[in-house]
Amino acid sequence: MNKPAHHRPAPGLLAAGCLIGLSLAMPARAANEDLLKPLPPALQELYTGSTDNLKPSAYDDFKLPPKPWKWCHSESYQGNPWRVAVTKELQRLVDGYKAKGLISSFEVSNSNNDASQQIAQIRAFIDKKCTIITSIAGSSTGLNDAIEAAYKAGIPFVTQTGSVTSPYAINVDQNYVRWGADMAQAIVDELGNKGNVLMVAGIPGQPIDALERQGANSVFSKSGVKIVRTVNGNWTANVTKSVVLQALATSPQKIDAVWTSGSEVRVIAEDFAQAHRPQPLITGSLTGDMLGYWKEHPDLRFSGTALGPSWMAQTLFRVGVRILEGQQPRVGTMMTPLPVVKQADLGKWYRSCMTPASTSIFPIAPSDPMPDSLMDAYFRKPAPVEGYSYADTPDPCAAQ
Numbered sequence: 001m002n003k004p005a006h007h008r009p010a011p012g013l014l015a016a017g018c019l020i021g022l023s024l025a026m027p028a029r030a031a032n033e034d035l036l037k038p039l040p041p042a043l044q045e046l047y048t049g050s051t052d053n054l055k056p057s058a059y060d061d062f063k064l065p066p067k068p069w070k071w072c073h074s075e076s077y078q079g080n081p082w083r084v085a086v087t088k089e090l091q092r093l094v095d096g097y098k099a100k101g102l103i104s105s106f107e108v109s110n111s112n113n114d115a116s117q118q119i120a121q122i123r124a125f126i127d128k129k130c131t132i133i134t135s136i137a138g139s140s141t142g143l144n145d146a147i148e149a150a151y152k153a154g155i156p157f158v159t160q161t162g163s164v165t166s167p168y169a170i171n172v173d174q175n176y177v178r179w180g181a182d183m184a185q186a187i188v189d190e191l192g193n194k195g196n197v198l199m200v201a202g203i204p205g206q207p208i209d210a211l212e213r214q215g216a217n218s219v220f221s222k223s224g225v226k227i228v229r230t231v232n233g234n235w236t237a238n239v240t241k242s243v244v245l246q247a248l249a250t251s252p253q254k255i256d257a258v259w260t261s262g263s264e265v266r267v268i269a270e271d272f273a274q275a276h277r278p279q280p281l282i283t284g285s286l287t288g289d290m291l292g293y294w295k296e297h298p299d300l301r302f303s304g305t306a307l308g309p310s311w312m313a314q315t316l317f318r319v320g321v322r323i324l325e326g327q328q329p330r331v332g333t334m335m336t337p338l339p340v341v342k343q344a345d346l347g348k349w350y351r352s353c354m355t356p357a358s359t360s361i362f363p364i365a366p367s368d369p370m371p372d373s374l375m376d377a378y379f380r381k382p383a384p385v386e387g388y389s390y391a392d393t394p395d396p397c398a399a400q
Helices: 019-034 041-047 081-099 115-127 144-152 176-190 207-220 237-249 265-274 288-296 309-324 343-349 372-378
Strands: 069-075 103-110 132-136 157-160 169-173 196-201 226-232 257-260 281-285 301-305 333-335 340-342
Touching: 041 333, 041 372, 069 081, 069 115, 081 103, 081 132, 081 309, 103 115, 115 132, 115 144, 132 309, 144 157, 157 309, 169 309, 176 207, 176 257, 176 281, 176 301, 196 207, 196 237, 226 237, 237 265, 257 265, 265 281, 265 288, 288 343, 301 343, 309 372, 340 343
Parallel strands: 069 103, 069 132, 132 157, 157 169, 169 333, 196 226, 196 257, 257 281, 281 301
Antiparallel strands: 301 340
């Protein structure tokens, strides 16, 4: 994940002390790790502690569909600006292909965190004979039957930001166990292995939330840091604001850091200011409103990553196109790096259009976090995606 050299792999990924579980898991893990051997070290490193569910690709002999393609996108949630920005960028990329006659239509569904609804929407896409279904899945296991049905209908199913366990999907994802652990380790290191932490988790039941918390707890449980409260902010500003203020009102002890994985850093910082509490170190994902708040309040302390919606949509689109063109993925889950952002980096990411109100502005990485040189290694027959250039990523300030 473009992690610093001193990164500590997340411990505790197997059940502690369970010798039977260990003996059963080891052969499967070894076989899974064999799938990584053709990949370069830069990609293999992204799977640290996260190979248990790695599977071979189900698309080695995929029959190429004729163009123009019908692109369908199954969303599980559109209730925050990040998710909306992913869909907007995916729409822009698809529109570019529509202009060239390569894609005929683009349809989006949103289940609003209802797995049953998302299943029904996926099956409706199958009935409509979509050429491909891309998705941010609301469940790691609940969609598997629908995904298999899509596969049997000749429709690739490609996820982003939250893997599914189906062998019939291609997951484009990040190592969330490791990300959760990295942010926890940054807190432990900065606090000198002591102090109090408030955990602001995401949406209960979401695959990403479970993985991030697993990674964080693997570090905190072996440290001198104490978790004083855990609340769910649902990765949504108004929910996060409410639960953090409630936690501060009922937690009189000093809170030295807030572990969170979402885009609500600015909201959390405002809550501490409103409660007249000292600003803690806050982890999370870099956003325009957070950078705007930091510019006005330099006491904000941050450590995290740039989980940018633009390049998340771009990697999803590029992998989907490559599959449709028969480039033959090597593995069922393609891990992608996350740009690390520390306090000293904030000035490099800040732009003049960013204010505390810039909730729909997301900074873009200076260079493509997933360049073709890395993505090519995931395919047996790699070729560049026609018309794609990271340089065409819209300026986050252009529409302001």
